[in-house]
Amino acid sequence: HRDFYNAAMALKNLRETHDRLETMVVDVTDVYDQFSGGLLDPTAIRDFLKYTFFNWRRRPYYVLLFGDGSYDYKNILGYMDENWIPPYETNTISKYSSLTTDDWFACVNGDDLLMEFAIGRIPVRTTVEAENVVKKIVSYATGKQYGPWRNTFTIVADDEITPKSSNETIHTRDAENIAERHVPKIFDLQKVYLMEYPVVYEPAGRRKPRANEDLLKYINQGTLVLNFLGHGNEYLWTHERVLLDTRDFPRIHNQGRLAFWIAATCSFARWDLPNEQSFAEKLLVAENRGAIALCAAARDVSAFGNSKLNRIFLDSLFPLPHQVRRLGDAMRRTKVYTGNTINDRKFLILGDPTLRLAVPQLEARVDSILPDSLKALSKITVKGTILENAEPMSDFNGSIWLQCFDSKKFASDTTPSGSVVNYILPGNPIFRGEAKVTDGQFNINFIVPKDITYGGQLGRVSLYFWNDEIDGSGSKDSLIVDGSSNLVDTQGPTIEVGFDGYQFADGDLLEENPLLIVNISDDKSGINITGEIGHKITLTIDDDLSHKIDLTPYFRYDVNSYLKGKIEYTLTNLLPGEHTGVLKAWDNSNNSATVSFNFRIASSDALTLERVMNYPNPFSNGTSFTFEINQPAEVEVKVYTLSGRLIRRLDSITAEVGFNAIDWDGLDQDGDVIANGVYLYKIFAKSAKFRCEKIGKMIKMK
16 A cells, blocks of 8 residues: 555565565555556455466566455444555354455465465554564564574463363364474474463453463563464453453563464454454564564464464475475465365465565584483583584684573373373473584583483483574484482572662662673582472562562573573562562572672652762862762752852763762862862752752861
8 A cells, every 4th residue: 555655665675685576566546546447446456466467477476465454345433544455355244254364365366265376464554553564574584683582482372271161172282283293393492381380260260370471481582483272362362361462562572583473363363353453463563572474363263273274384384494485485385285274264474475484594513412411410511513504614603502401391281071181391491501603613511400300311402503694503302311420519609689780789779670680600510590499590579479580591601601690680560669689599409599689669750869978078189979869860069158159060960870979079160179168069950850959068178
């Protein structure tokens, strides 16, 4: 649509320069003029595409419908004055036969349901939304947002409980089948199976808050693909509301780590509503967060059909390790293979059909792991080589991220009706850290914790590497986890607590939502990050033992180290005032250490100056005016005699939240040394909304 012409041209430029795809932007109004007498008519769009297929010298292969649409063609409801790219709708009110499908536009050769084009839609309503989507696509395709998130696949499965049944195991079974048979082995799997999480009964119904916390954590940390199977609608996933748009959309902060979402559920991408946006649309059009694209349904669908399409789509999307097809190609191949059933036609690509996911391209080969068994408290050395097309890259220099996992765990769950579901859970993390790659070679050390699965044979080493130009991945599976070494360590780790942007001292004033930084080290055995019960890295705020914060997933070893690392974690939802924190960590020998600290959270309701003083006082040559402030502000100091005469105005500073200092050399405005005696000083602070001041007294004495 012409409203989004500039954004469409930016996308055209990307595909022509970056992908060498010949691209044409066509105004839908011109299509109406040529094929429907100027009237809004979805048939005109299909007829135009049919014309290109049979008459253009070079047939188009990809089609992107750039604009939202509504089932209310005539705007009878009065919600939308514009129907940018109208949908095709079936004439039925049946729950399962009703559908809107963009496949109809792409089926132009014969009466079959096999698409001649790979098609997708970007359902934007404003130029801002259009710019948001295209900026994300350009950044995703050309940017360097490298990180292990690009080697991660997250799968979410609904549990067995519904309002009508307590034996609905199909979602977990299907998810497990997909995870173990259809997800490439190069990826690190993260599983959020709701069967694994405890139930909390609230007035509104059954809830699983820990599953919601894990899901949001994985989204925000970044994952290449997020794949859900289960019940849902255009606003949420699962009856337990493991994902809810009004609650969770504002909590998604995955800038630069945008996932491709696959939602094998009902109506998550119901994009043709005239009066509101589905959760899927919000994720797509959000600025620099949310989703890079989605594969989801616009109407109610069936679990069996969803699972089948999900499996075939993944097989089409990832034909070989380190290879990925464009989204539109994978979807078209999938629907050709399935025959494009009525269930399949409800699924579409929300996003650019020419997009390729950011799958790591190169390969890391593990040459040796010594010793070859992961023994408790033993030092492991992993050596390997960077490969391109199976050949060593001796000129590769960069960084590598290694994760070692304990043996996979075989788990099961029994439903209230007695059905047993078996599945595999990833092993606990043993190590995660970064090292350097030199001349295509890497060498990484780590220590195995006591908390391992003795006798396991399914351990895993995962590798992700990158430099300024390219990235890659590799892995080694089926590692034996057994035995122990004779390392003796009886001392707990050393813990240092601080906050980003502060030279933190106990009791300091901090801004809202401060970033906690914790440095943890252990000279002998390293830090336990397995997350085993009783051995997690935990933070307790204000002695609230029922809401301990598990910081274990946020620990990262320092570069080239296996003995020290740090945690970065944002503290949220803390009320203004004084708080106490207690942080506990364990080393790999299961020795613990605890550190307590105090801090204050500033209020944003008004501007305040606290702990105002000067030091030294009395002073002889000069002094420093110190204070704490609860908001960023412009601050200046004025010095007066006791009679009120201004003798010095100090240059203002931009003060940050917390402790600040302004130095004075003891001279007056004329540059003369002031006489001995008592003086007053006034500190003025001014922010965009507030002002405040404080007065103090000081003595000049030689």
